[in-house]
Amino acid sequence: MIGAIDIGGTKTMTAVLSDTGSIIESRYFPTVSKDWREHFKITVDAFQTCAEPYRQELSGVGINVPGMADSQKGILIYAPHQNWRDIPVAEYFRNALDIGEVSVENDVNSCAIGEMIFGGGGTDFLWITISTGNGGAIVANGKLILGANHCAGEFGHLKVEFEHPRKCTCGQVGCLESQSSGTAIREIFQEKMAEDSAFLARVKETEAELPDFQRDAWGLSILAERGSETAQEIFWTAGRYLGRAISYGLNLTNPQRVYLGGGVAKSLPLLLPGIREEIKRNAVPGAADVEIMETKLGYHAALLGAGALVLQDRQP
Template sequence: MAQKLLGIDLGGTTVKFGILTLDGQVQEKWAIETNILEDGKHIVPDIVASIKHHLDLYGLTKDDFVGIGMGSPGAVDRQEKTVTGAFNLNWSETQQVGSVIEAEVGIPFAIDNDANVAALGERWVGAGANNPDVVFVTLGTGVGGGVIADGNLIHGVAGAGGEIGHIIVEPENGFDCTCGNKGCLETVASATGIVRLAHQMAESYEGASPIKASLDNGESVTSKDIFEAAQANDSFANSIVDRFTFYLGLATANISNILNPDSVVIGGGVSAAGEFLRSRVEDHFKKYSFPQVRQTTQIKLAQLGNDAGIIGAASLASQFIEA
């Protein structure tokens, strides 16, 4: 009887794979490089070859698996199991993903957007503690997210549900966003956004600060540098972090005032700043949230790190478990 799930986390640089138990424990994991050459035409065949190789390696057959789940960047058609416009994969045209993998490997296949899938992972066995109402915000080079309400991922009519990075937090004097709007959360709360804030705020800051000195000298400064300086009491870095956490707190309060989730889970590279980040976001969140929301919705840090994608992808495959 099939007792395993296979999760795939497709990214622009690596494809991560995991074999999991039905209750979300990772048994095996591996990764391959994403070959995006020639319009990304090698990606799906490489995935198929890697699955076949590892099933042989571990002495497993297709009959051991309930299903395969996958998280992908770009616009995902869950019914057709296709991906369109995943530009970091060189997939501008619509790609047949699910039909090829199912035909080659013989295991049922499900696919969703990568941020949604990471949300499912954190909700299932991470900080969300399998609660039916969880919002996940991922802070990386952009700001992604996923909304799980009453146990279901919110997709919306065009698959754009849960675009947390595009909540407007600075309508008047905001930075231009790649989406065409101005003042989106992504422009100020991503790893690049906090550096953008630093440059903007450095113009009017007067006082000694290693971070300001680095910016004035044209040296490159990262979000990690800013958080470390703030923790070491650099007052300029502290003011940047405060502005950054204000935007994040405002956005999470707005989401929570609509959804009242059990928790808003913050993940992604920037969340490595840990409790220093979480507690300050929570302070702003409390200022802007509705009283009952303030008392019942928690701001938490993600727990699964890089495994959120494979675990969430595997949870997609659990839909194939026969009732």
């Protein structure tokens, strides 16, 4: 059995997993504390509650952190949402949990390792999240590419729009994250409602019919599936930006497939025409021949990824 801790930007999960990636026990709670010690203490208590009955059987604990991590040293270098810097995560949890084997990794990198071990598998693939932001990871020849300073696979900040770029959280403009994340799609949806009264009327009609409807990327996907051409076009454009970023990755690493995760990846059928169009335009022919699919890990991709870190470390 494996311990898994996923410290996300907004939510933390602790769990015990079987060696084949089934969730046996889990707890979740918000990541609210600005003080990492306070949050880690809450996390340790939650994990111990989950793990108590399985204590003797645990082979190790994998921990995701919401930012750049040095997995060799077990250190969180920087988490922008919490403004946490240079935190000795592995050392803290090793002491607090009294467990020898503790692995630490950036959450999107963990998703890629989880995909290798518990998901769709593969030795050469890209893993890209479409959620609040866009993150990414690269697996080549069966190994996660870490990079010299632990920031390989930053798909979110590849430049994909040069003529009418939107502002990015990183301070630059035209990054994938500013054009095609769940946040960007929601903002573009809202801008369209402000400028197109027929579209706004259609949104209001749908709201009256569906009480749970929300004016976000998920709501927009419902409109698109119900035939709104404006909604379909927003997804097509978002898909094109994704396709540009993916093309850069295809030409550099020639993967066999691309996995998409995060909430907006559920709308892959709406994004795919735009993605394919740009891959055809920008990727070299050998590299353009690639499968594009939603992650096989489902909603708990990051948590399963954290658990997979423990198994990965045992591999030669």
